[in-house]
Amino acid sequence: MRRTWLQISACVLALAACQVSSSGNESQNAATADPNNVAQPSGAAVPVSLSRLDCGALHVNEMDKDFAGGAGVYPPGPHDLTDSCYLIRHGDQMMIWDAGFPEFLVGHPMRDPDQTATLDRSLADELKAGGVDPAKVSFVGISHYHGDHTGQAHFFPNATLLIGAQDLAALKAKSDNQFMQMSQKQLAHWLTDGGKIEAVTGDKDVFGDGSLIMLDLPGHTPGHHSLLVKLKSGDVLLTGDLYHGTEARQKRGVPPFNTDKAQTLKSMDKFEALARQTGAKVVIQHERADIPLLPAFPKAAE
Numbered sequence: 001m002r003r004t005w006l007q008i009s010a011c012v013l014a015l016a017a018c019q020v021s022s023s024g025n026e027s028q029n030a031a032t033a034d035p036n037n038v039a040q041p042s043g044a045a046v047p048v049s050l051s052r053l054d055c056g057a058l059h060v061n062e063m064d065k066d067f068a069g070g071a072g073v074y075p076p077g078p079h080d081l082t083d084s085c086y087l088i089r090h091g092d093q094m095m096i097w098d099a100g101f102p103e104f105l106v107g108h109p110m111r112d113p114d115q116t117a118t119l120d121r122s123l124a125d126e127l128k129a130g131g132v133d134p135a136k137v138s139f140v141g142i143s144h145y146h147g148d149h150t151g152q153a154h155f156f157p158n159a160t161l162l163i164g165a166q167d168l169a170a171l172k173a174k175s176d177n178q179f180m181q182m183s184q185k186q187l188a189h190w191l192t193d194g195g196k197i198e199a200v201t202g203d204k205d206v207f208g209d210g211s212l213i214m215l216d217l218p219g220h221t222p223g224h225h226s227l228l229v230k231l232k233s234g235d236v237l238l239t240g241d242l243y244h245g246t247e248a249r250q251k252r253g254v255p256p257f258n259t260d261k262a263q264t265l266k267s268m269d270k271f272e273a274l275a276r277q278t279g280a281k282v283v284i285q286h287e288r289a290d291i292p293l294l295p296a297f298p299k300a301a302e
């Protein structure tokens with residue numbers, strides 16, 4: 001049977017077979033935030049806002065099989081996931097968090113026997129319709145190297161790419177896996193063509209004022225990060241793929257394609273402790289029920 005990119009590892013979100021040993025140390029000027037400080041009030045004078053962008057959807061025929069190894073985390077049967085991206089404004093600077101499915105899905109859904117991936121319009125079109133020029137985005141933060149998070153990063157060539165050092169090492173390694181190759185192609189501007197890139201080790205305080213912190217939460221992939229956004233109205237935690245749905249958070253479900261189960265559970269502990277400590281609104285990026293938790297671009301939470 002012909003294998004499509006939706007089939008391998010039973011999950012396009014997983015791209016599990018992409019795991020590559022990450023021996024490299026890519027810690028080019030990674031600024032590590034003190035994790036003890038991430039919950040402290042920033043006192044930032046610079047206004048910060050957060051909007052949700054639609055970066056696609058995925059229909060999964062057997063969610064529990066594909067995303068929980070049949071452990072009973074999700075109800076039996078089909079399940080619809082969303083694929084969210086986010087725009088953070090920090091004063092006059094902008095950062096995109098995660099870059100969604102690739103835009104070639106617009107008008108061309110990808111179907112296989114297990115899953116269907118769709119995208120209504122490109123991230124660039126969505127931003128332009130709301131008055132944002134992608135060329136003016138300063139940072140693209142990627143939670144991890146899977147292709148439903150890297151797909152449209154290339155629309156932001158002037159941005160510095162922020163990505164976990166271990167994920168960057170995996171992307172830089174030679175791989176025979178077609179999904180890793182796809183992510184490598186999507187990020188080629190930074191991996192090989194001279195785009196500005198920063199390998200993030202530990203937590204990273206993006207703007208240096210505590211308002212936006214990439215949280216080192218490995219396990220889904222070796223360099224996976226979530227994001228803490230400190231708004232005037234309260235803190236928001238964007239999960240990355242620490243969880244794919246509400247049920248996974250409730251039951252500590254670990255997808256079979258994660259690179260490290262023990263590391264994932266430890267990351268869940270760290271995330272939940274921070275959520276309790278900050279009282280943050282937790283947004284599971286692939287959870288459709290969480291879509292209304294944040295305003296849709298061009299509206300923004302402040």
Ligand SMILES: [Zn+2]
Nearest residue numbers: 013014146241
């Ligand atoms: Zn993923």
